[in-house]
Amino acid sequence: MxxxxxxxxxxxxxxxxxxxxxxxxxxxxxxxxxxxxxxxxxxxxxxxxxxxxxxxxxxxxxxxxxxxxxxxxxxxxLARDGALHPVQAAFHEHHGLQCGFCTPGMIMAAIDMIERHDAELDEATIRHELEGNICRCTGYHNIVRAIRAAADRMAGLRRAAE
Missing domain, CATH: 3.10.20.30 (Beta-grasp domain)
Structure with missing residues (x-):
């Protein structure tokens, strides 16, 4: 041990x-x-x-x-003081989950993706980055929309903090 x-x-x-x-x-x-x-x-x-x-x-x-x-x-x-992280909120708002089994890994991968790509995160990049995460329920369309929305929201939060 x-x-x-x-x-x-x-x-x-x-x-x-x-x-x-x-x-x-x-x-x-x-x-x-x-x-x-x-x-x-x-x-x-x-x-x-x-x-x-x-x-x-x-x-x-x-x-x-x-x-x-x-x-x-x-x-x-991720959640702070009862408030969801922006990526968690976006997954909820854009129905980026169904059974929820892959969701924690998708959210953690999405946060990393957003932090590395910032404003240059388009649909093709998101889909490429998600190749290591499998979802058997959603078909990825809503996941991609959720990540795109979260990236926009997080960029806005960064700009407001500056």
Whole structure:
């Protein structure tokens, strides 16, 4: 067992993990953060996307021990003071979900995408960026609309803050 310390959603958490423990298992089974889903066990679906040190990663591809000393943001850490994150709100407003299983990973991937592309986030770029996230319900049209709307909203918030 290895002792690790990870800041998850703003809270420092410690755990003893086996060398083979995946980050997704640490989050779900040890820390009880079940919003991060395990969909395929092969890193194909993107349901397990979280942010590690500000970058979107598939948490089923990272060992928990590799996250030692890192900052991890999960879907549970997005809402602030009861207000949804702009991407969460856009998914709700634009019906970017159906069964909801892929939604946490889609939202976490979308936030990373928006932060990296800013105003240059068009439909083709969104669809390309979503290739690592599978949704079996929506056909992606509403997801793309939600991400585009969230990108616009977040750009407006950035401009207002400047």
């Amino acid at each position: 290895t002792s690790i310390s990870v800041t998850v959603n703003g809270t420092v958490r410690q755990a003893d993990v086996e060398g083979r423990t995946l980050l997704v298992s640490l989050l779900r089974e040890t820390f009880g953060l079940t919003g991060t889903h395990v969909g395929c066990d092969t890193s194909q679906c993107g349901a397990c996307v979280v942010h590690v040190d500000g970058r979107a990663i598939k948490s089923c591809t990272m060992l928990a021990a590799q996250a030692d000393g890192s900052t991890v943001l999960t879907i549970e850490g």
